[in-house]
Amino acid sequence: KQEVTQIPAALSVPEGENLVLNCSFTDSAIYNLQWFRQDPGKGLTSLLLIQSSQREQTSGRLNASLDKSSGRSTLYIAASQPGDSATYLCAPMGGFYKLSFGAGTTVTVRA
Amino acid sequence: DTEVTQTPKHLVMGMTNKKSLKCEQHMGHRAMYWYKQKAKKPPELMFVYSYEKLSINESVPSRFSPECPNSSLLNLHLHALQPEDSALYLCASSQGLASGGQETQYFGPGTRLLVL
Numbered sequence: 001k002q003e004v005t006q007i008p009a010a011l012s013v014p015e016g017e018n019l020v021l022n023c024s025f026t027d028s029a030i031y032n033l034q035w036f037r038q039d040p041g042k043g044l045t046s047l048l049l050i051q052s053s054q055r056e057q058t059s060g061r062l063n064a065s066l067d068k069s070s071g072r073s074t075l076y077i078a079a080s081q082p083g084d085s086a087t088y089l090c091a092p093m094g095g096f097y098k099l100s101f102g103a104g105t106t107v108t109v110r111a
Numbered sequence: 112d113t114e115v116t117q118t119p120k121h122l123v124m125g126m127t128n129k130k131s132l133k134c135e136q137h138m139g140h141r142a143m144y145w146y147k148q149k150a151k152k153p154p155e156l157m158f159v160y161s162y163e164k165l166s167i168n169e170s171v172p173s174r175f176s177p178e179c180p181n182s183s184l185l186n187l188h189l190h191a192l193q194p195e196d197s198a199l200y201l202c203a204s205s206q207g208l209a210s211g212g213q214e215t216q217y218f219g220p221g222t223r224l225l226v227l
Contacts, residue, residue, distance in 0.1 A: 034215065034216065041221075041223070042221070043115075043201055043220040043221045044201065044203075044218040045218070046217060046218075049214070049215045089154075097142060097144070097159045097166065097167060097205075098156060098167070099156065099216065101153030101154050101155075103152070103153055104153060
């Protein structure tokens with residue numbers, strides 16, 4: 001069974017600082033990995049999807065890297081803003097349609 | 112438009128009630144999912160429909176009964192639930208290509224269910 005760990009569990013930074021969120025997973029046989037954002041009491045918003053053959057994916061201020069062989073992914077958020085405050089979830093896809101979620105990193109960006 | 116809609120937003124039901132959750136998408140996606148999320152926990156997959164057929168059932172109790180009447184609509188019928196079933200129920204969809212559903216999953220806002 002895929003085990004997904006996200007470190008740190010919580011993070012508080014001043015506005016403008018860069019964020020680094022880490023994700024590790026135990027089974028490297030994955031098809032892809034998705035990063036999601038979840039605001040309190042809301043659904044999930046997809047941020048980035050990295051295919052297993054890719055090393056990196058970028059969207060605006062977001063950059064995600066994937067090292068499949070070592071079972072690691074990192075999400076970088078540049079120049080953080082208060083609107084970036086949310087919980088960020090990492091989810092590798094190990095079987096058809098099956099995402100395994102980490103517990104998330106809760107980010108607070110202070111104005 | 113990458114929107115998945117869910118109704119109702121909130122639902123309170125007794126243990127003897129029967130209710131249904133509804134999920135709809137108009138993106139032409141052929142895979143649809145139900146997830147359950149308890150407070151402060153990550154989502155857990157319950158069911159997957161692929162091309163209107165049940166593809167995955169993650170050993171979910173029979174008091175939860177999914178239905179996919181057409182490619183845009185997904186229902187979750189609830190009967191004789193327990194208080195521990197109280198959670199946020201999330202619906203998602205993806206293109207569901209022959210490659211095996213490896214595409215981005217798009218989530219709805221969820222239905223917050225309270226079982227008394």
